[in-house]
Amino acid sequence: MWNRSIIICRCEEVLLEEIELAILEGACTTQELKMATRAGMGICQGRICRLSLESLVPPGTKEFLESPSQLTIHLPVRPVSLSKILRRET
Numbered sequence: 756m757w758n759r760s761i762i763i764c765r766c767e768e769v770l771l772e773e774i775e776l777a778i779l780e781g782a783c784t785t786q787e788l789k790m791a792t793r794a795g796m797g798i799c800q801g802r803i804c805r806l807s808l809e810s811l812v813p814p815g816t817k818e819f820l821e822s823p824s825q826l827t828i829h830l831p832v833r834p835v836s837l838s839k840i841l842r843r844e845t
Contacts, residue, residue, distance in 0.1 A: 763811075764804040766797020774811050783813050 759772040769792045777791035785808050788794060794808055795801035801808070 763807050764792075764794035764797060766799050766803070767793040767795075769794040769804075771811075774808070778811070778813060785809055785812055788812070 759770065759775065761771045763769050763771055763774055773792050774788060774794065777788055780791070782788045782791045785795070785805075788808055788811070789796060789801075794804055
């Protein structure tokens with residue numbers, strides 16, 4: 756038996772029980788789990804929790820059979836000061 760208070764997404768502090776609740780409420784793809792719980796939306800953009808989310812997707816769903824994940828991984832963005840933008844030559 757899994758401990759339901761296990762953190763699946765560290766960045767957004769999403770617990771296993773939140774993922775399970777989203778699945779019970781009808782989420783059946785990684786994208787739907789992401790939208791329902793914010794798992795995979797933190798600073799790492801799913802690099803840490805992606806495999807856990809994929810393993811929790813209910814088996815037999817169309818997405819699970821065709822592709823392992825629809826979660827997109829985004830590169831980290833760094834803030835740029837306005838002074839740097841204004842000094843930029845065009």
